[in-house]
Amino acid sequence: MTDAASKNPNTDLSQALNPHGSAWVGANAGAGKTYILVSRLVRLMLDGVAPEKLLCLTYTRAAAAEMQGRLFDLLAEWALLDDATLSQEITQRLGAPVDDSVLTQARILFARALETPGGLRVQTIHGFCESLLKRFPLEAGLSPHFDLMDDQEARSLEAGLIADLLLNAQHAERAAAMAVLTRALAENDVMSLGRQIIAERDSFDPRRAQDNLHVLARAMQLDSLRDADGTLPDAASLINAATAHFTPIARAAIDWFESGGTNDQAQAARLAQFLARHDTDAETAWPYLRAVFFTGQGKPRAKLYTKDRAAENPELAAAFDAASGDMAQLDERLKALANYHLTAALYVFAAALLGNYQAEKTRRAVLDYHDLVAMTNRLLAGQGAAQWVLFKIDNGLEHILVDEAQDTSPAQWQVITALAEAFFDDAGLAAQNDRPRTIFAVGDEKQSIFSFQGADPGGFERQRLYFEKAVSAIGGQFSYVRMIKSWRSAPQILAAIDLVFAGEETRKGVTAGNEIMTHEAERETAIGHVEFWPPLATPRDKDGLEAWQIPDTAPVSGRSKLAGQIAEKISTLLADAKQNITAGDILVLVRKRDAFVAELTRALKRRHINVAGADRMVLLQQLAVADMLAALDVALNPTDDMALAIFLRSPLGGLDEDALFQLAHYRTGSLWQAVQDALQDKKQDKKDDAPQDALRRAHARLDWLRQNSDFLSPYELLAQFLGAQGGHKLLSQRLGPEIDDPLGELLRLALAYEARHAASLQGFVHWLRQGSQDIKRDMEAGGSAVRIMTVHGAKGLEAPIVFLPDTCRPALRQGGSGERVQFDASTDAAGGGMPLWRAATDLRDSHNAAQAEAAKQAAIEEEKRLLYVAMTRARDRLYIAGWLQKGLSDAPADSWYALAAAGLSDTHRPSLAG
Incomplete structure (x- = not known):
């Protein structure tokens, strides 16, 4: 205020x-x-x-x-x-x-x-x-000297425990659960799943697992399938029982289908594949029979047979029509059974992981933020x-x-x-x-x-x-x-917000009780300005060109065009002395820190406009840190050709592309050996003549790292290499002052590592890569630079001028869609959200699909609240823009742009420009 x-x-x-x-x-x-x-x-x-x-x-x-x-x-x-x-x-x-x-x-x-x-x-x-x-501490059952883990240490601990479970699941139940999960997930997905379980650990109480699974089985309508001992059947038993009466029909139908057209012959081939496998492996056979009745997207086929097949044998046609309902029920039961077993495996994995996580924290006398x-x-x-x-x-x-x-x-x-x-x-x-x-x-x-x-x-x-x-x-x-x-905001901006959220459907999930949104401006005489730009299209690839032909001009994406358009608009605003606008008055809000942030930053810098860059960065993705880690990798293992090549091309190595190619392309051994040979002038062929001075200086820096890596702690090694050895100067000369924050964080993490672990360079590099350390930069004050932030990061902030460029993204692509755990409040025996396996779209049973739809609606509602937060950051000027993905002619219906377009109709837009 x-x-x-x-x-x-x-x-x-x-x-x-x-x-x-x-x-x-x-x-x-x-x-x-x-x-x-x-x-x-x-x-x-x-x-x-x-x-x-x-x-x-x-x-x-x-x-x-x-x-x-x-x-x-x-x-x-x-x-x-x-x-x-x-x-x-x-x-x-x-x-x-x-x-x-x-x-x-x-x-x-x-x-x-x-x-x-x-x-x-x-x-x-x-x-x-x-x-x-x-x-x-004693009343809480804690060590009086407990410590709080930072994010890096917590993520490193998580990664180690998850990897250990993947490699050492020796307990029979645990091994079976891991086998179920790893069949459904890649290794990286298992790591993400483990991290999600740790983050949502309150929902994975092992004392509630069996009760919740019984309730889930009832919700999935699986209880009727239990035998006298209460055991659920396996998939093969279900398939054999449901298809026993259909097998003779399938055999009789093969000749019937083969005498028909192309589509009928395809049905005959599917039936033949099913029958060939049915007696030996029902689970392997089922996909072929499923393809007879369902499309590749899992939807029932509109036509099981052609008209001439029905006319030739009405009895077989009727038998297939009757079987379609049975196959749909079998398909639903098999999906439900698979998702039930995946959920049960999820609980076993969670119990083992959380038990190990708690035990390790107790051993170390540490807590995390949760x-x-x-x-x-x-x-x-x-x-x-x-x-x-x-x-x-x-x-x-x-x-x-x-x-x-x-x-x-x-x-x-x-x-x-x-x-x-x-x-x-x-x-x-x-x-x-x-x-x-x-x-x-x-x-x-x-x-x-x-x-x-x-x-x-x-x-x-x-x-x-x-x-x-x-x-x-x-x-x-x-x-x-x-x-x-x-x-905060001028009347025109508040009017735009009320118009965007005027519709009942748009307000759903935003206001309590779906009440009408109303804002009043204290700054009644302030002159605000709202601009709603048309979305910029991304051109399709040029037609008429063969795959090997290169177009005369490279197409410019809508994203790149918008970055240039915003940068040009900012340049115009700053050039108008009457408006007294500074770069620090401008805030650009994005949905994700993706390629658009880099493109806009470049566009602003080309126009000599100060830009603060992104509000948060992933440490290991910063070039200066990546170059430093490559140098450390070579110090630990000189025969790592990839790390050595990265180092030589970095500011720390100083070689250009041609010099590296000449050095690497003609080598007969490792790249390290090629460097040694070049320095000793053993190779006389001019094709192998790398710039000696640059190579000698790069080798000297590596030699210093190798000689000192066993005698200095990670922090001392980094500090001396960046300082006395000139590493910081070399990086700064090419990459600019933006390197200071990530390198400072790298040094801080080195100290944090040494406080809890033996001062080993190998251990530090491994520990660093296990985490995913983010750097949050202080963007509270505008200073003298344009700020580019996510909407989440800008919560609580404001700026005189706000740009919303990332508005054409579909809401459903935002957050959580790749997570394998969803929460099913309707089936929780204890009243909270029960963890439930989130299956891929085509593998969802009806209950799983209903919960996924509920989660999808919740995500859409949060996206609308995110739009509200984004619009309300502006004091005086608000610019709404967007770019379209390749092949699209309009913004998706659930995008911010579509919501804004529905509210800011042509009849209202003139009143929003002060």
């Missing part, structure tokens, strides 16, 4: 800031959630609440730091104001009655906040849980020690405030609920006679976009109803406040 907000607050603030009542605030984007939270904190302290009795939980560390900064800035300012000005400030911001005692209290709040023992508790939910577990919340819930929900912990906490806790409540996961709500329950029991009620204890939350279900981290948009409303009932039961005050006024 801008500073203007402090001069003229929303009228709804009076209820939200009432220190004697709990409140739930649903605030539109730009309504000033941080402003409201800071104001409530101050109002509570003015009412006499000690700062140490307040707990404010935020979603990110950046949000916690911003809130604390704003709070201290406000209190520091108040400490120096004269009586009249301070009285006016308190009245306008808080609506609180002011007398001399209030003024005195306001002036000392800054000192009280600074002197609070342990500091003000404005922290993330994970930070709070960590501090609680550090305070009560454990912080899970262990805190266990601590607060247990018997005996839990009561003592809650007593110690609640004795010093009177008010709980929750920021970004729409992104709080069910497990995190469980922590908050356990802390707040004492507010509403008999003892808590007695303690509230003098001053009520309150719960306060602010959020916006329209901005719930972190389902991959457990956020549930419906949880915001469920928790409101829960706390409203709890507060009302003890006669307390509970207010539900809706704040629709935006302090």
Whole structure:
């Protein structure tokens, strides 16, 4: 929220800031959630609440730091104001009655906040849980000196345990489960599956596995197939039983089909293949019989036979018609049985993996971020020690405030609920006679976009109803406040947002109860601007050319054209001195960090426009890091020709393409031997004459790495190579200052590795590659460069000018489609989402397909909320654009572009340009 907000607050603030009542605030984007939270904190302290009795939980560390900064800035300012000005400030911001005692209290709040023992508790939910577990480790069953794993260490541990299970599944049940899974997955997919299981470990409780599988069998209608012992049949038994009566018909039909046309003869061939295998291997035979009745896409064939076949033998035609229903039922049962066994194997794999993961963490005395919340819930929900912990906490806790409540996961709500329950029991009620204890939350279900981290948009409303009932039961005050006024965006931008989400179907899953979306602009006189650009097509490959012919001109993709168009528009905006626009005022929001980000970055740099680059990068994909790892690989194993070639072509090696070709193409042994020979002038043929100076310098650097790799720790080796040996200078000269962040992270990881492992270079390189370390760059402030960010990364940020270029992507390609676990709440014996195998589309039984469809609809709804978040980042200008994939003439129906086009019709668009 801008500073203007402090001069003229929303009228709804009076209820939200009432220190004697709990409140739930649903605030539109730009309504000033941080402003409201800071104001409530101050109002509570003015009412006499000690700062140490307040707990404010935020979603990110950046949000916690911003809130604390704003709070201290406000209190520091108040400490120096004269009586009249301070009285006016308190009245306008808080609506609180002011007398001399209030003024005195306001002036000392800054000192009280600074002197609070342990500091003000404005922290993330994970930070709070960590501090609680550090305070009560024995009660939580933890080592008093436990450590928190970072992402790199956690991913390295996960990779090692998953690989170990793949290689050493010696237990019979475990080996059988792994065999089932590896038949359905590639090795890399098993690794991804294992990581997903660890991330979703709460759903894989082994105590619930059998109950859930029994419920799943009933939902899949498999129970009727069990024998007297309750055992399900195998696939071969099902096939033999269902096709026994059809086998004679199939034999008789072969000649009947062969005398027909091409399609009939194809049916005869399929039947012959089925009969040839049926007696020996029913499972191998079934695909051929299935192809008789179903297409390659799994749909029933429109015609099993041609008209002349039916006329020749009506009895056989009728028999095939009758068998089609039986085959459809068999196909459904076989799919259900396969998916049931895959789900059961999933549980066995999960039990083994999670058991090993927990055991290894216990051995190392470490926790991961998920454990912080899970262990805190266990601590607060247990018997005996839990009561003592809650007593110690609640004795010093009177008010709980929750920021970004729409992104709080069910497990995190469980922590908050356990802390707040004492507010509403008999003892808590007695303690509230003098001053009520309150719960306060602010959020916006329209901005719930972190389902991959457990956020549930419906949880915001469920928790409101829960706390409203709890507060009302003890006669307390509970207010539900809706704040629709935006302090951020100009009226034209807010009008565009309301138009895009005006349709009932578009609002579905975005607003609570599908209520109509309404925004009001505080900046009523501001002139906003919305442009809706036509999508740029990607030309098809030129027709009329043979496969070996090269077109005269290379086609330019729509993506490349759009990158150039946006860069040109930005250049025009920056060149207009009257508008006083800087590069830091511009924010480009994308859906994924893909090739478009690189193309736009290049287009901006060609126009000499400062660009900050992407907001997050994968460490191992950065060129500087890849070059460094290639150098380390050669130091460890000089005969690694690929690593040596990469090193020689990198800035660290300095050879050009021709020099490397001359060196490598004519060699008779390894590339390392060719380097040695070239340096010793053993080869006199000019074809092998590589530039000696560059090669000698490259060899000297490698020689230094090889000689020191056994004597220096990984950090010391990297630091000296980049510093004294000139590695950083060489990389910077070619790749620019962008190398500083990734190389700094590489050095940090080297130190982190040495803190927990033996200082081995081989071990460090292996550990590094097992993880997938991301670098999140600080993009909070625009600075003097164009920012390119994902919408998720830009949550909570704003910019005067926002471009949305990636709007033609189908919603269903976003997130989760490649995951092999889905969650089936309808079949969970314990009331949460039961893990269920997500089969490929053509292998889904009806129950699996229904759950996949539900997940698909949830993903579509989140995509619409993501569009809302993207549009509401803009203050003054919003540009909506997109490019089409090859062969498409219009944007997909579920894309952002289509949603925006439906709302921003031609009749409305002129009113959006200020």
